[in-house]
Amino acid sequence: MERPPDEDPGLDHDREEEEDDDDDDDDEGPDTRTLPLPGRPQPAAGGSRAAAAAARKREIGISEAEKRTGRTAVNLQETYTAYLVETRSTDGRGPLTDAVWRRYSEFELLRTYLVAQHPYVVVPPLPEKRAEFVWHKLSADNLDPEFVERRRVGLENFLLRLNAHPVLTDDPGLHAFLTQETSWKETVNETGFQSKADSRLRALSATYRVRNPDRRFTELRHYSDELQAAITHLLRVRARAADRLYGVYKVHGNYGRVFSEWSAIEKEMGDGLQSAGHHMDVYAASIDNILEEQELYADQLKEYLFYAEALRAVCRKHELLQLDLETAAQGLAAKKQQCQELTTGTVRTFSLKGVTSKLFGQETPEQREAKVKALEEQIDDGEDQLKSKNLEGREFVQTAWADIERFKEQKNRDLREALAGYALMQVAMCKKAGPAAPSPRPPPSPAPSAFGAAGGDASAVRVRPSWR
Numbered sequence: 001m002e003r004p005p006d007e008d009p010g011l012d013h014d015r016e017e018e019e020d021d022d023d024d025d026d027d028e029g030p031d032t033r034t035l036p037l038p039g040r041p042q043p044a045a046g047g048s049r050a051a052a053a054a055a056r057k058r059e060i061g062i063s064e065a066e067k068r069t070g071r072t073a074v075n076l077q078e079t080y081t082a083y084l085v086e087t088r089s090t091d092g093r094g095p096l097t098d099a100v101w102r103r104y105s106e107f108e109l110l111r112t113y114l115v116a117q118h119p120y121v122v123v124p125p126l127p128e129k130r131a132e133f134v135w136h137k138l139s140a141d142n143l144d145p146e147f148v149e150r151r152r153v154g155l156e157n158f159l160l161r162l163n164a165h166p167v168l169t170d171d172p173g174l175h176a177f178l179t180q181e182t183s184w185k186e187t188v189n190e191t192g193f194q195s196k197a198d199s200r201l202r203a204l205s206a207t208y209r210v211r212n213p214d215r216r217f218t219e220l221r222h223y224s225d226e227l228q229a230a231i232t233h234l235l236r237v238r239a240r241a242a243d244r245l246y247g248v249y250k251v252h253g254n255y256g257r258v259f260s261e262w263s264a265i266e267k268e269m270g271d272g273l274q275s276a277g278h279h280m281d282v283y284a285a286s287i288d289n290i291l292e293e294q295e296l297y298a299d300q301l302k303e304y305l306f307y308a309e310a311l312r313a314v315c316r317k318h319e320l321l322q323l324d325l326e327t328a329a330q331g332l333a334a335k336k337q338q339c340q341e342l343t344t345g346t347v348r349t350f351s352l353k354g355v356t357s358k359l360f361g362q363e364t365p366e367q368r369e370a371k372v373k374a375l376e377e378q379i380d381d382g383e384d385q386l387k388s389k390n391l392e393g394r395e396f397v398q399t400a401w402a403d404i405e406r407f408k409e410q411k412n413r414d415l416r417e418a419l420a421g422y423a424l425m426q427v428a429m430c431k432k433a434g435p436a437a438p439s440p441r442p443p444p445s446p447a448p449s450a451f452g453a454a455g456g457d458a459s460a461v462r463v464r465p466s467w468r
Helices: 015-024 047-055 104-117 145-163 174-179 184-189 198-211 215-263 269-342 352-362 365-433
Strands: 058-071 075-091 096-103
Touching: 075 104, 075 174, 096 174, 096 184, 104 145, 104 174, 104 184, 104 365, 145 269, 174 184, 215 269, 215 352, 269 365
Parallel strands: none
Antiparallel strands: 058 075, 075 096
């Protein structure tokens, strides 16, 4: 797509800009935004139904975790956890069940591969490698049995997310991960995904060098930052509250011990004190199950804490495409200006070439004509390259935004269910822990009044109890 030299290139963001571009691109054939996207899935209204159908092809689960000892690349002993991934085919093709052992680093390799192969997809995040936002009862050791079990659930949820995704479920790398015990890494490495992975330094450079960023992706980046900050603050508050709540409940265990000792020296109140001590012990012990259930909701929030980085990865890829497009447009504009200067013999800007021409004389017409011809060929190549990058950018925006909309629906549904479930759990906890309110006692009968003493009926002048 040819643009004036003084105009900032950019992907067509707003509807008004797209309509203006359509007027300028009448000589370029049909609108490229309506072309099918080669090699990429097209967003469709039935995307959720397609994902559900894809998820029904196989059932995935991680049945157990096992502590193992091995050797590192430098022959040092290490201890790690391996997870048994079981896949059951439901479409009648292939083995009925596949079972492979995977460690956490292999899950990381799988996700890195998927991000490189599908940069326009919000790839689901992995659970935390080491415990974060812990309170004093939880262990920060990544080999702790409780943490390993929670991570097993998180890794299983990660695979279920991939299996339910309309694009990722059909990736051959994912299929190899689920079915090939040792050769899946070779299958993944053959795709050359390492060369497609963008360095963080280049992505950071693109963030500051892009002159015409897409407003929608800029807002999405800001939203991901705010989402991460909100969930981080929420998890920190929850960890502090869990510490204090745990202490309050456990202190009541001292009441149980005191009441039990007191009951030994009392005859008439002994049974009552013993019962009160038992109830205090039960109350103190109930906090363990309560906080364990709360931890499940905290893990759901952590998943969307890590989803924020997945959103930023899509934004960074878009910025890199935008930077490549702007660089190509600027290079094309420079070549056109150089060609015009050679043709007219006028130099509009200061350059080393203009200085050398004044010092050593002008070029011959034959030399000038050869340079003009070479520049015209470079300009033709530059226009083709710019048109290709513009089309690539439009395709990325279309596919990425379709997947972002799918993610928004998923996020709203999951967070609503998680927060509502947490609120209901708190209500149930309060109902279970709070003692039943005693029934109010009726006030004592008033003393007979002078009217009653004079022969009237005292019951007729009783005060109506206020609690009614």
